[in-house]
Amino acid sequence: MSEMLPPGGTIGILGGGQLGRMLAVAASRLGLKVRIYADGPDSPAAQFAEEAMIGAYDDEAKIAEFGQGVDVVTCEFENVSAGALDAAAKGARVAPPARAFAITQDRLLEKQFVQELGISVAPFAQVDTAEDLRAALETLGTPALLKTRRFGYDGKGQVVVRKPGDAEAAMEEIGNQPAILEGFVKFDREVSVVVARALDGTLGFYDVAENHHQDGILSSSRVPASIDGDCTYNAREIAGKIATALEHVGVLCVEMFHCEGERNALVVNEIAPRVHNSGHWTIDGCQASQFENHIRAIAGWPLGPTGRHSNAVMINLIGHDVDRWAELAADERVALHLYGKADTRPGRKMGHYTKISPKSG
Amino acid sequence: MSEMLPPGGTIGILGGGQLGRMLAVAASRLGLKVRIYADGPDSPAAQFAEEAMIGAYDDEAKIAEFGQGVDVVTCEFENVSAGALDAAAKGARVAPPARAFAITQDRLLEKQFVQELGISVAPFAQVDTAEDLRAALETLGTPALLKTRRFGYDGKGQVVVRKPGDAEAAMEEIGNQPAILEGFVKFDREVSVVVARALDGTLGFYDVAENHHQDGILSSSRVPASIDGDCTYNAREIAGKIATALEHVGVLCVEMFHCEGERNALVVNEIAPRVHNSGHWTIDGCQASQFENHIRAIAGWPLGPTGRHSNAVMINLIGHDVDRWAELAADERVALHLYGKADTRPGRKMGHYTKISPKSG
CATH class of the missing domain: 3.30.1490.20 (ATP-grasp fold, A domain)
Structure with a gap:
């Protein structure tokens, strides 16, 4: 308990995008304050934080200064340099640890790392x-x-x-x-597991999501996924092994290919050492979202429950998809989330919505 | 549709307390910006808004200036003077309307108003x-x-x-x-109904909550309330009648006494023309919380669904109750909410938690 950051403590987030914004909301529920470090003004995250510092992500002096003013530094994206994390660590605890970033930001190191754990990769x-x-x-x-x-x-x-x-x-x-x-891996569906790992190593698993991509960008995630109980167990086992081996603290997402009829049906495609788009459904489908559990983990708190109270299908609003906002706002069956981005550009994630229905499966 | 405030629009909130903070969170989900007007620095709401203006609630010049910078002005407390609302209205739409405040901030006018609607009062x-x-x-x-x-x-x-x-x-x-x-009214339980009224007059009702008070302060609210279907219908009917007669826009809460065995079993005790403590359970128990529906209503959006996906018991953390935060954070059965108040004082609402269980009743 002694390591729990008490209410009133401050979380520093490197990155000003929608993930930072949703992390800020989660921190607000727990009585924690938030500071954002972003590379430009009016970022989605800075709109909901009392203080935002603007600077380059490779400006180590500025990031060191940022670290001085907060209790814990975390990241909303994985491509943060080791130098930046070291700079932040002069002033605050950094979570997830630098090692999780070092491995996952290099596809070669990541694949070797996963393979050494005895887990299948392409x-x-x-x-x-x-x-x-x-x-x-x-x-x-x-x-x-x-x-x-x-x-x-x-x-x-x-x-x-x-x-x-x-x-x-x-x-x-x-x-x-x-x-x-x-x-190439011949797969019949893509799934992902969002796992939270607390400072003391406790793991919390969200339900496996089934994902669809379009033009290389996630378009939808649904729970429950159409996979059997064994496979669900195995998917979580893989995600837990990876989080533990990385000595990760916070939320981590493992994307996998599901290969019907194969003996080792799951092949790891990618690891994201952070909250992930395929876990956005947890905001509306769970008591404690992936964002809340990331904040809890990095603040040294026990994890919140990862159980699902509803079925959910999360659909990304990419580029001009977001022009449908008024129609979606009028649809009682969905929860709408908009990210506050001023410019609508093709391929840009502008928001998402979640179709909610009573729990099954 | 033409009256819908588009994403990127700004909501101005008079009041910097926890209600303003939770309204700011709801606005963030919908892609709206928030400015807070509070009478002191470091208020719970200002911690999660990009901009906060500090001024007295009777400084009409300053409130007029505040109104100039936002699209819609709303209030998180009911004791806002008519002069302040008029000042705000020079620059922005004000919702709820001044009339709703004028009546509900005077217990005599409020009682007369309710009585004239044919609804029982003490x-x-x-x-x-x-x-x-x-x-x-x-x-x-x-x-x-x-x-x-x-x-x-x-x-x-x-x-x-x-x-x-x-x-x-x-x-x-x-x-x-x-x-x-x-x-004195001889009652067996206290209940309340949170109702949302959209700009076009549409009503959305949350489930009736059963409330317990201690020393005049709400201590807990639970849904479902232990009242029968007829009574649930009547409670909602009363709340809807009041919201409509006030030409209210936004969320409104009606507290009632339930008098077992009486012909008119419900007696209205109090109206709050705003989001209400007895509706905090909606954050964790519903797809769209009272805070989201208040923002939707004042922004001219259609209401979100008010249905309940879980049973809920909301318990206030008053004064040093909040010292239990670490224990509550470790209890998987509850959702914890802390308000970011620096000073713990007796009688002060410091946070709340919601016990969640699968839906029944």
């Missing part, structure tokens, strides 16, 4: 040159996915390679950065 | 002098309750008069202010 190979790529294509076959090791999200930084002759062009397309090649 | 008499009081005590009998007409809340501004000879002392105790005398 076949992969390290690719630094076009020559590496040609060799990897021979082993893994075509088509295959070439992905930069770092800074990829929402389908960015990746390209499908269809034949060995395309190797050079593909490397150019991703800017000749250090990369990995991934073999 | 027997009452206008009392301006000790002589009036003696005459009223003769008609209504003893003991009876002497209450100031204005500025009473949480049991303040009222005194029990036990015999006619106490008239002068009683008047002195309430500062010889204009008052009413209320006869």
Whole structure:
């Protein structure tokens, strides 16, 4: 108990997007204060925080100053540099730990890490040159996915390679950065598990969500997922193993491919060491949302309940989807969430809505 | 639809307490911005708003300035002067309307108003002098309750008069202010209905809550209340009639006495023209809380669903009750809400928690 940040304490959030905004709301319920560090003014998160500091995410001096003014520093995105986290740690406890970021922000390290835990991943190979790529294509076959090791999200930084002759062009397309090649996995559905890990190592699992992507961006998540009880157990087992091995503190999301009829039906695709879009349904479907449990975990509090009181289908409002806001606001069957972003741009996550129905499954 | 305040619009809230804070959270979900007007720094609401203006609640020039910077002005407490509301209305739409405040902030006008709607109230008499009081005590009998007409809340501004000879002392105790005398009502339980009324007059009713008070302060609210279906219907009917007759826009709460075995089993005790403590359970028990529906109504949006997905018992944390925060945070069966107040004082509402269980009744 002695490590619990008492009410009135301050959480510092690196990142000003919608995840930071929803984390701020969760902190407000628990009597904690919030400061936001964002790289521009009028960010979604800063709109609901008493104080916001504006600075670059690589301005270590400024981030050190930010850390001085808060009790715990956390992140709403994973591509925070080790230097920035070290700077923040001079003034405050940092959670999740730097190690969780270091591994998950590098696709090669992440895949190796998961594999070493005895968990299935897509076949992969390290690719630094076009020559590496040609060799990897021979082993893994075509088509295959070439992905930069770092800074990829929402389908960015990746390209499908269809034949060995395309190797050079593909490397150019991703800017000749250090990369990995991934073999295609034949899957029937994508699922994810949001797990919270408390400071004392306790785990709390949300229900497995079934996800659909469009153009590399999550479009919907539904609970319950159409998978059986064994598979649900295994999906949670995998997420828990990963969170524990990373010595993670806070919420973490593991995206997996579900391969019907395979002996090891679940293949880990990606780890996000933070609250995740596929867990937004927990705001309306659970007593304690993923945002509340992230705040609880990093504040050293015990986790809140992760049980689901309703069925939920979360649908992202991407780009001009959000123009439907008035129609959605009039639909009693949905809970509407808008992120307060001034500019509507294609591919930008502007909000989401959750279809709620009585619990089953 | 043309009257709907679009996302990105700004709600101005007069009052910086926990109700304003929870309204700000609700506005954030809907993509609306919030500005707070409070009479001191570091208020619970200002902690979660981008901008807060500090000023007195009777500083009409400052409130007029506040109104200029927002789209809609609302209040988190009922004792706002007509002058302040008029000042705010120079720059923004004001909701609820001034009339709802004018009537409900005066116990005499409120009782007369309810009675004229054909709804039962406790027997009452206008009392301006000790002589009036003696005459009223003769008609209504003893003991009876002497209450100031204005500025009473949480049991303040009222005194029990036990015999006619106490008239002068009683008047002195309430500062010889204009008052009413209320006869005692023999009731078996207290209930309340939170109703939302949209700009177009549509009504949305939450389930009837059963309330317990201690020392004049609400201590708990539970849903479902132990009353039958007829009575539930009647309680909602009364609340709807009142909201409609006031031409209210936003959330309103009607507190009633339930008198077992009487022909008119429900007697209206008090109207609060705002979100109400006895509706806090809606945050954890409903898809759209009273706070969301207040924001929707004043923003000209259609109401969200008022249905309940869980049973709930809301318990206030008053004064040093809040010292139990760590124990409550560890109890998986409750949702904890803390208001971010720095000073714990006896009688001060510091937070609440809601016991959640699967829906019944």
